[in-house]
Amino acid sequence: MLNMSTIVYVPRDSSALSVGAEKVASAISQEAAKRGMAVTIVRNGSRGLYWLETMVEVATDKGRVAYGPVKAADVSGLFEANFLNTEAASAKAHPLNLGLTEELAWLKQQQRLTFARVGITDPVSLEDYLAHDGYQGLKNALALSAADIVKTVTDSGLRGRGGAAFPTGIKWNTVLGCAADQKYIVCNADEGDSGTYSDRMIMENDPYVLIEGMTIAGIAVGATQGYIYLRSEYPHALAVLNEAIAKAEQAGYLGDKILGLPYGFNLEVRRAAGAYVCGEETSLLESLEGKRGLVRFKPPLPAIEGLFGKPTVVNNVISLATVPIILHKGAQYYADYGMGRSRGTLPIQLAGNIKQGGLVELAFGITLRELLYDYGGGSASGRPIKAVQVGGPLGAFLPESQFDTPLDYEAFSAIWAVLGHGGIVAFDDTVDMAKMARYAFEFCAIESCGKCTPCRIGSTRGVEVMDKIIAGTDRVKNIKLVRDLSDTMLNGSLCALGGMTPYPVLSAINHFPEDFNINDATV
Amino acid sequence: MQDTLIDQALSVQAGWTEKLDQLIAQYKSIPGALLPLLHAIQDELTYIPESAYPKIAQALSLSVAEVHGVVSFYHHFKTHKPGRHVLQICRAESCQAMGSEALEAHAKQCLSIDYHETSQDQAVTLEPVYCLGNCALSPAVMMDEEIFGRVSKADLEALIQDAIKTEAHA
Numbered sequence: 223m224l225n226m227s228t229i230v231y232v233p234r235d236s237s238a239l240s241v242g243a244e245k246v247a248s249a250i251s252q253e254a255a256k257r258g259m260a261v262t263i264v265r266n267g268s269r270g271l272y273w274l275e276t277m278v279e280v281a282t283d284k285g286r287v288a289y290g291p292v293k294a295a296d297v298s299g300l301f302e303a304n305f306l307n308t309e310a311a312s313a314k315a316h317p318l319n320l321g322l323t324e325e326l327a328w329l330k331q332q333q334r335l336t337f338a339r340v341g342i343t344d345p346v347s348l349e350d351y352l353a354h355d356g357y358q359g360l361k362n363a364l365a366l367s368a369a370d371i372v373k374t375v376t377d378s379g380l381r382g383r384g385g386a387a388f389p390t391g392i393k394w395n396t397v398l399g400c401a402a403d404q405k406y407i408v409c410n411a412d413e414g415d416s417g418t419y420s421d422r423m424i425m426e427n428d429p430y431v432l433i434e435g436m437t438i439a440g441i442a443v444g445a446t447q448g449y450i451y452l453r454s455e456y457p458h459a460l461a462v463l464n465e466a467i468a469k470a471e472q473a474g475y476l477g478d479k480i481l482g483l484p485y486g487f488n489l490e491v492r493r494a495a496g497a498y499v500c501g502e503e504t505s506l507l508e509s510l511e512g513k514r515g516l517v518r519f520k521p522p523l524p525a526i527e528g529l530f531g532k533p534t535v536v537n538n539v540i541s542l543a544t545v546p547i548i549l550h551k552g553a554q555y556y557a558d559y560g561m562g563r564s565r566g567t568l569p570i571q572l573a574g575n576i577k578q579g580g581l582v583e584l585a586f587g588i589t590l591r592e593l594l595y596d597y598g599g600g601s602a603s604g605r606p607i608k609a610v611q612v613g614g615p616l617g618a619f620l621p622e623s624q625f626d627t628p629l630d631y632e633a634f635s636a637i638w639a640v641l642g643h644g645g646i647v648a649f650d651d652t653v654d655m656a657k658m659a660r661y662a663f664e665f666c667a668i669e670s671c672g673k674c675t676p677c678r679i680g681s682t683r684g685v686e687v688m689d690k691i692i693a694g695t696d697r698v699k700n701i702k703l704v705r706d707l708s709d710t711m712l713n714g715s716l717c718a719l720g721g722m723t724p725y726p727v728l729s730a731i732n733h734f735p736e737d738f739n740i741n742d743a744t745v
Numbered sequence: 746m747q748d749t750l751i752d753q754a755l756s757v758q759a760g761w762t763e764k765l766d767q768l769i770a771q772y773k774s775i776p777g778a779l780l781p782l783l784h785a786i787q788d789e790l791t792y793i794p795e796s797a798y799p800k801i802a803q804a805l806s807l808s809v810a811e812v813h814g815v816v817s818f819y820h821h822f823k824t825h826k827p828g829r830h831v832l833q834i835c836r837a838e839s840c841q842a843m844g845s846e847a848l849e850a851h852a853k854q855c856l857s858i859d860y861h862e863t864s865q866d867q868a869v870t871l872e873p874v875y876c877l878g879n880c881a882l883s884p885a886v887m888m889d890e891e892i893f894g895r896v897s898k899a900d901l902e903a904l905i906q907d908a909i910k911t912e913a914h915a
Contacts, residue, residue, distance in 0.1 A: 237879050240894035272881035414876055416837030422878040454784075454821045455877055457890045492777070493784050495819030498875060512779030512805070514818040530776065572881060574842035579881030602843065611838055615875075647839045647880065661841070665875065671818075 227260035228306045229281035234345070235268035235426050236458040237419070242294060243276040249297035250278070257301060267427025269341030270581030271328055279323055282308050288320040328597060333559060334583045335567050336544045337420075340427045346465045348473055351430040357475065359546030363438045364483065371442035372398055375545060377553035379565025384410055384501075384538030385613060385642040385718075387564075387631045390545075393535060396525035397443040400533035405445035407436050407487075408510065408529060408536045411452040411459070412494050412501040415614025417573040417645030421539035423581060425452070425459035428543070429466035433489060435542035437480065438549055439535055440487040448489040449529070451506050454496050463491050498615075498669035502717045503536040505671060516673045517717045538643070540569060559585035564630045574610075574647035575601045584629075591625040594648060605650040609734065611658075613642025615665050616722035618729035619655065640725065655730040655737035659704075660688035662726040666719060676711045677720025683707060684727070697739055701731060757794050764789060765797055769804045778805055779815055783822055792823040827870035828863040830908040833887040836873045839880035848884055849873075851898045855905050868909045 232238075232247040247263055254261040271277060277290035278300075287308040289300060296318060303316040313319060320326060334340070343350040351357070363371050376391025397405060409432065413421040424432055436448045452460055467489055470476045478486040492510055494500050500509045504518035507529050528534025544566070548556045557565045564586035570593060572579045577599035594600070594607060601607050609619045618639035620627070627633055634641045649658075663684030670677045684707055691700045708724035715721035731738055768789070772782040782801065786793050798812045805812075816822045834849050852871055856864045863870040879885035882894030888904055896904075 236892050237882050237894060240879050240882055240885060240892040275882070413878060416876045417839045417880045418876075419878040419880055455874060455887075458892075492781065494821075495780060495784070496821035496874075497819050509780065510777050512777040512815070514814055573839040574880065574883060576881075579883075581881075615838060645839075645880070647842055649842045653842065658838070658841075661838070665837075669875070 227262045229262050229264055230306070231264050231266045231279040231281070231286065232276065233268040233341070234265035234458075235275075235423065236456075237272050238268050238275040238277070239458070241275050241291070245294040246276045246278065246292050246297065249294040253297050253301050259301075259306065261306065264344050266343065267339075267341045267345050268423065269323065269329060270337070270423060271326070271578070272580040273578045274320065277320075280306060280308055284322060286323045287313075288323040288326065289316070289318040290320055292318055328578065328580075328582075332583050333567050333585055335547050335556065335559070336424070336431075336540060336569055337428075337581065337583045338547065339431065340423060340581075343428065345427050345429055345462055346469065348430065348466075348469045348475075351428075355550060356430055357434055357546075359549030360434050360438055360441075360475075363441055363549045364481075364485075368398060368442050368444065371438065371549070374553045375442070375548060378548045378556040379553075379560070379563070380541060380544055380548060380556065381564070381631065382538055383540035383544070383568070383643065385415075385640065387641070390537060390541050393525055393537070394439065394443050396523065397445070397533045397535050400526055402533050404447070404530075404532045405443055406529045406532060406534040407439045407443070407445045407448040407542075408503075408507070408534055409436055409448065409450040409539055409542055410501060410503060410506055410536055411450050411456075411539050412498075412506060413453060413456075413539070413643070414498040414501045415616075415643050415645055417611065417647035418571050418614060418643045419573075420569040420571050420581060420644065422456055422459055423569075424539050424543045425450075425456070426462050429463050430470065431543045431546055432463075432539055433466060433470050433476065435545035436489060437476065437487045438545050439537070439542060441480075441485050443533075443535055445533075445535065446486045446488065448487060449510060450489070450491045451494055451500070451510055452491050453494045460491060460493065467491070497671075498665075499671045499717070499719050502719065505717070506536065507534065514671070516671045517719075519716070540643075561585070561587040561628065561630050562632055564632070568629060568641070568644045570629065571643075571645045572598045572648070573645060575603055575607070575650045576648045577602050586630050587628050589626050589628050590620065590646070593629075593646060594625065598648065601648060601650045603650045603652075605652065607648050608651040608653055609649045609655065609658075611647045611649070611726065612645070613640040614645055615662065616640070616718055616725055617642050617645075618725045619658065619733060620729070621733040624733075638725070638729070640722070655734035656688065656692050659727045659730040659738075660685060660692065662723055662730075663688060666723040670719060674714070674716040674720060676714040677716070677723075680707055680711045680715075680720060681723060684711075684723070691738060694739065701738060701740060704728075704731070757790065757796065761790070765800060769800060773804045779807070779812070780819075783816060787822060790826075792826050795824060828867045829912060830868060830889055831870045831872060832905070832908065833872045833874035833877070835875070835877050835879075835883070835885045835887075837876040837880075839876075840884040843883040845884040848886070848896060848898065848901055851901060852905065855902060864909075866909065869905060 274290035279286040303312040304310040372394045380390045381387040500515040505515040509515040569583045666681035672678045772778045802809045877885045
């Protein structure tokens with residue numbers, strides 16, 4: 223029936239693995255062997271439609287046909303339905319048949335620039351990367367002067383996707399302008415915010431785009447050594463990155479003479495060790511130097527005195543992974559997406575109590591409501607969505623009345639919220655916001671580096687006061703105390719950990735006073 | 746004091762002293778060597794014995810207190826041998842929104858232990874974790890280096906029973 227081997231794609235992304243992708247892959251290969259059918263299984267990345275994982279795709283003349291969510295137990299039924307022959311009526315009628323992947327509305331309506339290849343290619347295949355526009359950005363960068371590369375990044379309007387939203391090109395320009403015998407590119411891959419996984423997806427599913435972005439950064443500012451500081455909770459990303467780096471070295475894309483040219487750039491992955499605060503750039507640098515991750519005073523800026531005292535670019539994974547497409551397609555191409563001062567696209571991550579969780583890359587400007595309902599399909603539990611937390615554990619909780627806010631750095635600032643790294647965690651109406659406020663303080667107490675008093679002591683006092691409020695002791699007085707404490711932490715902390723813990727705390731009180739048993743948010 | 750440390754070093758595992766020397770030689774010259782070295786030790790032994798501190802300190806020109814300070818700062822580093830398996834349950838917001846609290850309580854009850862403790866049969870050490878990056882498929886847990894999503898109480902119980910029956914992962 224089939225005279226050549228059919229290509230079947232089964233993701234190797236760790237979220238897909240978490241719901242059984244490995245078992246699905248081996249069931250397909252066993253079942254094919256049993257039936258004497260030739261299949262070639264490619265372990266691709268995930269398309270990011272996580273509620274459909276494990277999503278299996280079959281290559282056809284018209285494109286890939288998707289099936290999902292597939293469990294290992296579904297595999298023999300798929301073979302019975304002749305799923306490798308996607309034209310067969312029985313294959314079309316199979317309940318898990320989703321049709322052509324590219325036609326899935328959830329995917330089709332996205333604007334995937336940074337994630338252009340994610341889910342399509344075999345992550346560790348350099349040939350695949352090159353066949354899908356890989357290293358086109360580097361090629362263009364090599365024809366430009368260092369200053370022109372930096373200018374291209376500046377003109378694109380790219381702002382730090384880690385959360386601080388500082389213009390990437392301006393940071394690079396500072397490092398370019400420093401004279402030093404050694405400079406560094408450091409990739410912050412300590413993605414610790416709950417509700418975020420876009421860095422993990424890039425590293426596991428398209429590692430070469432990060433390697434290429436860091437190489438371009440190195441050439442632009444004159445840095446010859448790069449480090450990826452990767453959280454220890456991501457063992458799959460570690461394995462993929464190390465394999466990709468070794469292959470890039472072998473092919474001459476990394477090393478002392480990149481592609482035989484007089485540019486050197488070497489890259490190494492360093493494992494973090496489970497400290498959330500090391501996602502703060504100066505704490506990260508201390509950790510890379512082999513020390514406790516204590517936050518440094520600024521100035522000096524890391525761009526001037528960073529790793530081992532040398533000028534250092536510290537950028538988030540997504541910022542660096544966006545550089546190749548900017549250099550490939552041009553600054554204007556990227557800047558044409560977005561709104562206001564938020565240019566380009568944001569890889570948004572839908573998480574928590576959401577029916578259709580996954581990765582949505584879109585130009586800035588889409589509203590929370592569209593994301594939660596059009597893409598997310600509402601809550602997973604089927605109950606009303608009561609609150610969302612945007613931007614990780616230091617982000618504000620937003621009530622339904624703010625769901626029409628567009629995703630834009632300035633629009634979020636205006637409602638005392640942050641976009642952060644683009645993670646959106648939904649909660650249904652069973653959530654107790656007083657408990658969430660207590661948790662915010664507790665998390666800060668667990669993760670505080672201890673250097674500054676407002677964060678170290680304030681977080682513990684915050685937990686104690688929240689316990690009193692929850693127990694119903696002197697509620698009004700204690701809420702005033704939480705506000706006072708939050709003011710101290712906001713204004714007196716050394717970094718965002720202590721300085722932004724008040725965002726979830728105060729937004730919970732202000733928007734959900736009923737959960738604190740007070741009727742009036744002005745208390 | 747020195748004698749106790751030597752005794753401890755001998756009791757770690759056969760050939761450990763030589764292995765430690767080898768790891769130190771391998772890592773001591775790289776920039777910022779301490780964390781990579783500590784990871785290598787923990788990869789080898791599943792924890793970092795205090796008896797290794799003096800040698801590490803000497804090789805990297807640090808004080809023993811500085812080594813201790815670094816080991817104790819990071820949640821990932823363990824100073825005591827964990828059980829044959831380490832079960833991490835995500836406590837972060839996304840998993841809370843999908844019922845991780847019930848999972849935590851269930852794990853503690855199944856194993857009759859609290860966080861940072863090891864079950865009496867030495868099978869499982871229970872640890873909290875703050876995000877595994879599997880937030881679209883919350884709640885999530887990790888057993889050794891294997892990740893699981895959309896975990897129900899029954900799934901968790903099966904995982905724990907499996908861990909109790911099996912030897913340590915390689």
